[in-house]
Structures are given as structure tokens and as C-alpha cells.
Amino acid sequence: MRRRSKILAALAAVALPMTVTGVSSGGPPTAVASTPGPASAVAADAFKAASQQYGVPESVLLAVSYAETRWDDHQGKASTSGGYGPMHLTAVVPAEAVDLSGGEKVAKGESLRTLYKASELTGLDPAALRNDTATNIAGGAALLAEYQRSLKLPVGASTSAADWYGAISSYAGAADKTSASAFADDVYAIMARGAARTTNTGQQIVMPALQVTPAKSQLARTALPAGTKVAGATECPTTITCEWLPAPYQVTAPGDYGNHDLANRPKTGKIDYIVIHDTEGGWQGTLNLVQDPTYVSWQYTMRSSDGHVWQHVKANDVAWHAGNWYVNMHSIGIEHEGFAAQGATWFTESLYRNSAKLVRYLAAKNDIPLDRAHIIGHDQVPGTIPSTVAGMHWDPGPYWDWEHYFDLLGAPIYGHNVFPVKAGSIVTIKPGFADNVQVVTNCNADGTCVPQGTNFVYLRQAPDDAAPLVKDLGLRPGSSASTTQVSDIGARAAAGSQYVVAERSGDWVAVWYLGAKGWFKSPAGTPDAFAKPGLVVKPKAGRTSVPVYGRAYPEQSAYPAGIPYQTVTPLQYTIGEGQAYPVGDASIETDYYRATTFDGQPPTDHVQVLGNDQYYQIWFGHRMAYVRAADVDLRPAV
Template structure:
């Protein structure tokens, strides 16, 4: 049964997170628009920390946002990201791969048995307990440090000053003297990770920054272009130096090699990935963005287990952006639940939870992730757009029977617009007002759609309001109209407002063909139907985006869509079983249009044995187009459609 949208919760509402009540004080909600700036100045003066250093550290953690007192995906609170994982220890440390219905390999030729496994309890390192130390240094309560931005900023200043003293460094007015304390603030155990964090903070101080925060606070950091940094203090931190031998990462980020095992198992089984020689034998078309649905350490442990039917190329830590590489990019990870996509993609797992207990990711992780993706995209010729840089939630099911079980991470709280800014490819309008296709592009902070299901202990409870990359799609141009239906996800029911249900959502950066306009409402073609969303001129949620679209060829009443682009039967050699070209349960009709993301030649990678010399790439003549059909991308045969510019 579809839930009705409730009245929007206020910012001063009680927020339940993992059983912990977080209350944003009214004073914070009603603060003057420059109070945050004053709070930084006062805290810096009170603890003898250069204001530029305090602002720079906070920017890299939270971009000065308060997030209404909610924790980050690594249990950090407030503008200074003071971590209090001990209070959130009942959050699951699950690995969502291999759990539920999705087979992470997604190959009919070698289906994997998927069984739910109990979550291991999370190990909470000292770096995730900085709020406790801040309470000791300032005398403030934990509740105030979590919920009051000014108190939180004082806690961060106190920590920086304490780190400076521990290093034997002076409480100097010169920001250059604080490099070691800034590196220590990252919480990293690796020298490279601490250095990356400090370098990014100092780069921010040198360039300066200014923005309006999520709660309307004007904050600025005046540029210090001639800033130096005294790295001598870094040596006193006693951090380990992980090996970079063999890692495929740009030199400007912290990256280490923690390999996933390629290992033979009993009964002619093997795990947990497939060897290949990409891009020489297969072109890499996608980079897939995941979240772990868990913490960094346990997830890295899981990918090192050869018996686990899941693997991915990179893991990224939330607190400081540190990266562990597990697979060479030439090899195929079992990560996306669709073998065609797996064989042509690189998978990145980001620490965090889609909705359980957290709603935001750190700037540090966004930055390292964007640097890594930019590097990988340049190396493998992957275009930086939302047809190629996709979420796990954009990967299609392979067959009608697998559609319902596909995963939905990184979810609606991943800030795609910010991510593409960091990639150096900001999302923007094109084609002017007469364009017949649109790009979804709401203002992340202002776009706060209703969701429920963020509290694991109370899965029907409303989620607290928060910025989002997603918008709801309705059957008619009015706020109380039902959500559009997804016959694959809900064969007999309605789409849900659950944070985990993408059935009636469109996401930032996705392009859709325009169907109709009525006043402040816009309709797009979506899953074979018109889907309406509110798009007022004063605060648009989509912008014109001219590009290629497909429509059924004349004479065809409907066109089938597919979850993978497999070759025609004639392309298979005698020793390779033919893979069926099975349409999904969706079609679209004459008169409808869908945006074209890329063209693909039919291809299947046969890899079902431990002996990689037996692996075969089958290529056919059958041509497909990838289209933005719903929230997920899907494929149509080129012979079924006409391509035009709209």
C-alpha cells in the first residue's frame, strides 16, 4: 500500500538514529546567517588555533554544514565531524554484497548461491571516538557537541590544540606550523592518508572558499595564497607507510594494495573474482559507485575472503578518503549484480549506509573518490557523464526474475552534483528552452523530499529532512497524485516512499526525454509511462539538456528493453553455450522517446572456470543502445528504434 506524503518535518524535530535521539536546538535552527562564522572566530581565539586552519579542517570534513545534528556515514557529527561511533554501535556492520536476492556476479553461465548472512559486530577504532575526547577537553556534554554547531566547533578547536601540544609544536598564529595537527585530525593510521587530508586542507586555505551552508549560514575562508606547510611535524605522528606497489591510483591520493584472493575452492569452485585483460579484450564502459552498507574495516576484511561471492576494485574510507585497491582494473569484480556490466566496469565501494543512521558523506571521501574516478576515466576512456558514471542503483536487472532484487545504493543522499563538480565536469543545462530532453538537477540542499525507513529499529518511521539528489515522479501533475508504478519492482503493488525504493525516482544528472509540460510541472517518459515532477521556474529541479533520443521504428507498436547487451546466437563458438537474449518485463510504445547514453556491440565474457586461459570473449554484430528508461539504464536493439536529436 502506498504511503501518503506527510507534512514536512521541521529542522527542530527529534531525529532518531539507531535508537539515539538527536535534537537540534531551536537556537541553532533560528541562528542568524553569520553566526557560524562568528563561532569559528570565537573557538579559534579560545584555543589559540589559527582561524584559517579551523575553517579549512571543517571544510574538508563537512563543508561547514551542520546536517541538523545527524551523523555522517562514519559516525561524525557537526561542522567539525566529531566522531561518536560508540553511541551508534548498534548500527549494522553489514556487507550488502551477497545478501538478499542479488547475485553479485549476475551471470546465468555461473549462478552463485546467495544466502543472507548475519552481520558481524562493528569494531570501533579510537579515531571514531573523537567526540568523547572533545567532551573531556571542553567540558561540554556529548549531546551539545552532537547537536549545537557552535559547541561542536569549539570541540574541534580543542582537539586541534591538543594534537598540536602532543606533537610538541607551538600554538602558533602561523598556519604553517599546524600541518602535523591537521594530519592527526584525519584519524588516519596511514602516513599517506594523513598527508592527503592535510594537503587538501592546506590547498583549501590557499585557494579560499565561501558558501551558504545547509542551514543558511554564510561562511567564508579568505585565501592565503602564500601559505607554506611545515611537514616536519608529520614525522612525529608515527604512522605506518602502506605499500603502493602495483596500485592504480593517482599519486596525489592515499592508496594501498590489499588484494582480493583469486583462489580455487573445493568442488571445482573458485572465488572471488575473474581474471581478464581489460581493456585489450573488453572495453571498460562504466565506473560503478556503491556504498558498503557498513564500515571500512569489516568490508575490507570481507573482500579478502575467497569464499565470499563478492569483490570490487576499490574501497574508500569516509573519515579521511583513504583508498584500498583489491583488484587490478584489468580484472572483473563480482560487484554490480549484472554480468554484462561487471565485465565492462570498475567498482568503487564507499564507506557508509544508504539510509540507516546516516545521511551524509564527508568532503574528504568525495574528493579522493573524484580524483580516483577522474584518473580511471582518463586511463580507460570512460566519459564523465551519468550514462557511464553510474550508481549501483542504476544497474539493470538481467532477467525479469532478477529485477526486484537489484540493489539501490548509494541512494538518494549521494550528492551527484557535488561529485561532478569535483570531477571537473559540472552538470549544467544545454540546448536552451526548446530542448526536448531534460537533465534532473535539483538544488541538493533545498531539495528535501519525504522518505521513510532510515531508522533500522523503526523501519516505518519518517526520515528526518535532508538534502537529496532524487525527485519523486507522479502519475499526474499534482502533489497528491500517486507515484508512478514499476511493474518489475512491484508487480502487484504501488511504489513506496521508502528510502530504499527507487521505483518512482529520478536522480541528479540523469537525462530523460520530455513528454509534456503543464505550468510548474514537467512530464518525462519513464518505464513506458508519463511521469510528472514539480519543476517550478523559481526553483527548478530539471534543466534543458539537448541530446540523442530513441523512439520505436515506424510500424512497431512497442519495443522490448533488455538488461544486458548480449550477442546474437550465431556469434557463439561451438564450445561456448549460447546466452539467451531475454527481454525484461518492460516495453515502450510508439510515440514515446528515451535518451540515448551509449551504443554497444553485443558481447559476452565466458568466464566460469578457475583456469583463465579457458575464458572467452564472444562478440557479435547485434547493436544495442543504452537508454535511460527508469531510474536504471537499460538496452534496446538498434534495429528496433530510430535515433534523433531532441
């Protein structure tokens, strides 16, 4: 097994070019402050006032702001791309040039210092533009109006939103027409869908949907270059900027090579998963590492500031990224610039949107279901044998917004009170994100973590807020309970994950988790879990326990001469009599892709060994696992 070492945090994050490019979500006209209170009215009133003062349709202001920040203000702090406030006005430190591609350099211009341009246009103080929501929105409106005038297009709050395509493209701060138009297309997709959310400061804004046909011909009026194609055919949607930066496949020493394996997927193994990683380092350091033949590899890297993508390994080849060879064989890995312990500081809206575009494209191309059993975090990848469980990774961590991400994928995480939550039913975890601020510790040297939205609920050993967290024998081999440390996933039920209800007690729900019961609070009025139909596995009659596995390799008789048998060792967990676990996939391949030599040839290398011993992928604890079909009964949940 080639296991992936996480990129060292010591690699300094490299800054920051452009702004957004992304997938569609919500959008448009007059902002409505839902629920009473001055906090709710501030942003809504500010959008309306700025629209009238600077002659920009309110729908355009709202949709641009949503595409940039989802109306969040960063509370006076800069985003990773140097942007402030809900309009993401940028104030990047001047420099002669910034390296956007690991090679080509482009000049940093006005587009990266829009906060100061807004100050010139409005006469407003830069500090106010950074820190005050209403002032920031006014600055963004002034910029849009200036872009519209520079393209010799009419300005006015009553003008049609359709006639602002060129100005919106300019607002992106992009380096070329491809990136600029991708941003504008997202903004208009937002308008078409509408949106509603509570911002990071508790402001509740609703935008009704608005259907318009944008004047895309306006893009030709901008001075942006068309954009150049990079050598090497990338496997990306046309709606994102994507470059080919190949990971090396070469001999590194006698009998050794790096940093991925050639294959012919899906003929040599289906692609079942897309694994979401974070880099634990800046994008330039990450790109340097993936070009190191003695290191490991992944298919794509995505930059935080603008969602720019580099592809390194073709989808039909096997990258070394998951720490589990079976998962490597069947997955595509995407690295997202960021640090799991910092979360929202790095996981920008442009990152989420472009990542969702890429994943939707890859899922459609490879017939991968858009659900949390197949679009997985690195933290869901199981250890291969008992000794590797504790060393498995935990990224992208507790601050990755799975609910928003799946909304962008067009496959929202299930959350409707249609079926009763009762013993034997399958529940999907959906705790919300922004207002789900769980206690997390040890992000910083002083043991603290900046409070922010989290993607999970804690599971406890009893229906009591004071009860200890559940145990994970793989992470803590003794009898210790799990902890709140940021890297400790032992007691976390994450958004989109599924479990079988063991029992209910008032507001508390117990689910089967790692061979025991785990309790979480889910009041009927504000539930964190919702029941849905599906298949479960239970031990066959007469079995008091069933082993679980971290991979689904073939039985010994399936291996031809010259290919050693790969032992399938049970993990340290078991499924007890009377327990049940949801099925994530009942049709996985039982196989082993033999790739141990450089440029190897069949029949003993670069070949797929297929078995007859059937396995099911199941939801089991925070991570997924596999069980032999011969050990369990497959049946619908009650």
C-alpha cells in the same frame, strides 16, 4: 550470471579510526553570513571570534571545518568516526588498539579523543563542545593553535595561512604522514577554490577563495611515521591511503571456483562504468567477506570514518559485484561502508572526497566519462531478463549526494537555464540535496525514516501532488503504483539522470519514463530540471513499440564453435510510438566475455566474443537499459 548478494546488515559495523583524507572542493577567508537572520550569523561569527581568541587564521579554521564536515554539526550526535560538531572533535571510546587494516594494529591515542583535549585547552565543558556550534569551533581553534605551538611555529590570527600546513596535518588525526598530508592538501585546495553552502541547520556560509602556497616542509616536524607500503601493487592515486587485500581466485569445489574471473581488460572488454555500492555492513565484516572464496567480489572497499581504501581485484580482471554479467564485464565496483537507509550517518565527507579521488584516477586511467551514465549507482544496473528485475539492488540509495559527489569529481551536474524546457528537449534532474527532503518510509522498524536530504524527485501519473506515483512493471508486475518505501526506486528520477520532455503543464513537467509519462513539479523560478542538448532514440517509422534489454550480447552468428549462444531476452518494458529517450552512450561494445572455468584457456574460455549487432545505452526509468540500433532512429533532441 553470477549475482551479488548484498552484505547482510546483521554484520555489525566495526568502529572507527582516524579522520579525513579527501578531494578538493570549496574553501577560505572571512566567513560571510549571506541572507539575514540569527541562524546564518552564528557559525560565521563563531569562526571570527575563535580566530581572534586562539590566534588561528580564520581561513584555516573555515577550510579545516569544511574539509571535516562541510560545516555541518551532526546536531549533537557523533559521526561514524566519533566526531562532533563542525570541527569534528573526536571522542572515541578508549581501547588498547584499533585494527586499521584487517591485520596491523595501531594504538588509539590523543588524536581520537580531541574533544577532551580541546576541553583541557579551553576549560570548556565537553558537553558544550559536543552540542554547541560556537563552543565546538572554539575547541577546534584551540587544538590547531596547540598543534602549531608544538611544532614551534608562530601562532596568531594575522599569520599567513600558508604557515599552518604542519598543524593542519596534525589535526587530521592520521596514522602516518601520507594520510596527514593528504588531508592538509585538501584543506589548501579548499582555500584555493572557496566555498558556499547551507549547512544542515540552515546556516548559510560563504568563504571567498584564497590562493596560498603551503609550507609543506613543516610535515617533517610532525612525529608521524612515513607510512609503510603493503605488499601487492595497488591501483590508486598517491593522494589516498590504499592497501592491497586480495580477493581469492581459487577452486572451491569440483567444477566450482571463486570469487572473480581473470581477464585482460580492456583487450577482453572495455571498462565503461564505475559502480558505486554501499556495503550494508561494517568495514571489517566487508573485508572478511571479500576474502571468502565462496562469496562474491568487488575491486575496492572504502571505510566511512576516514576514506581509507583496500583494493581486492585488479582493474583488468572481472569482479562479481553488479548482479549483471554484462555490467560486470565492463565495470569497476567500489563498496562504500554504510547503510543505504541511514545515509548521511555513514556517507561522511572523508568518504565522498577519497571516493571522488579514486574515481577520478580510475576514470582517467580507463578513459571513462565523468557523467552519470558511466559513474553509476548499483541502483542503475538493469536486470538481465524479466525475472531478475525485481531482485536488483537499490544502493547507494536516496541519501547519496550525487550533486556534491560530482562537484568533487570536477564534473558538476548540469544546472543552467540556457535552453527552454519544452516537449522534445532533454532535461537533467538537479533538485538540490540538503533542502530536498522527500518523503521516504520504512527505513526503521517502525516504518519511519529520519528526515534528511535526498537525491531525487518523485514522478507521478498526473500533474497533481495527490496523483499516484508512476508504475514500474518490473518491480510491481501488477498494476500497483510505486511507493515511498526507501528501497522502492520505481518512481524516482535521481540527480544527474536524464529524460526527454513529453509535455509541460504550468509548473509541471512530464517526461518519458518506463514507456509512459511521469510528472514532476519544476517551477520556472526554482527548477528541478534543466534542458541541455544531446542525442535521443525514437522507434523507427512504422514501429509501434521497441523492446529494451538489460545487456548487449552479440547476435547468434558471432559465437564460435564451443561457446554457447547467450540469448538476449527483452525486458518487460517497451518504448512506444512517439516516445523518446536520451542516449547515455552510443559506442558501447556488443560482446560477451566467456569465463566459466577456473584458469580457463582460449579459444573457448577467458575470451571475448564480439558481435556486429549495435546497441545504444539509454536512460530508461531509474535504471539504464539498452536498445538495438536497428530498432530506433538516433537523432538530436529538439
